[in-house]
Amino acid sequence: MSVEPLKFDMPKFEFPKFDIPKMEVPAAFRDFAEKSIAQCKTGYEKMKSAAEETTNVLEDTYAKASKGTTEYNLKLIEAARHNTNAAFDFASELMSAKSVSDMVELSTAHARKQFEALSAQAKELTSLFQKVASETAEPIKEGVGKVFKQAA
Numbered sequence: 728m729s730v731e732p733l734k735f736d737m738p739k740f741e742f743p744k745f746d747i748p749k750m751e752v753p754a755a756f757r758d759f760a761e762k763s764i765a766q767c768k769t770g771y772e773k774m775k776s777a778a779e780e781t782t783n784v785l786e787d788t789y790a791k792a793s794k795g796t797t798e799y800n801l802k803l804i805e806a807a808r809h810n811t812n813a814a815f816d817f818a819s820e821l822m823s824a825k826s827v828s829d830m831v832e833l834s835t836a837h838a839r840k841q842f843e844a845l846s847a848q849a850k851e852l853t854s855l856f857q858k859v860a861s862e863t864a865e866p867i868k869e870g871v872g873k874v875f876k877q878a879a
Contacts, residue, residue, distance in 0.1 A: 780870065780873065781870065781871075783870075784866055784867060784869075784870030784871070785867075785870075787866055788863055788866050788867050788870075791859075791862050791863055791866065792859065792863045795855075795858070795859030795862060795863065798855065798859070799852070799855050799856060799859060802848075802851065802852055802855055803852065806848040806852070809844065810841070810844070810845075810848075813837070813840065813841060813844065817833070820833050820837075821833055821834075
């Protein structure tokens with residue numbers, strides 16, 4: 728005896744069709760919508776332009792900051808090299824000292840030279856740092872002001 732599966736016929740369901748009434752949009756509303764869309768487009772263009780300008784300013788600032796930082800680091804390395812050479816020269820001179828008074832005299836002269844050298848290096852590094860800081864900050868200041876004027 729074989730059993731056959733039951734077959735169901737699903738009723739077909741259709742969504743009712745409603746007639747959508749045709750309405751005319753008032754001219755004032757249409758004008759308002761068109762003006763709003765035009766203002767949105769204008770605002771978008773301003774924001775896009777401001778974003779591009781900001782990107783350019785940041786790229787320029789980054790390049791200047793990178794160049795300035797490299798220059799500053801090279802000056803630091805140069806100062807360290809100079810100070811290291813001075814220390815070796817001083818050690819060499821101390822080895823040739825014949826008396827304690829010679830050692831004191833050499834130490835005093837070396838300390839004076841190093842103080843002058845360190846003062847000059849500090850002035851140079853401070854000046855360079857200020858230059859890099861102003862070269863980096865000025866484009867940002869100008870660029871941000873320009874961008875805000877464009878966006879307004």
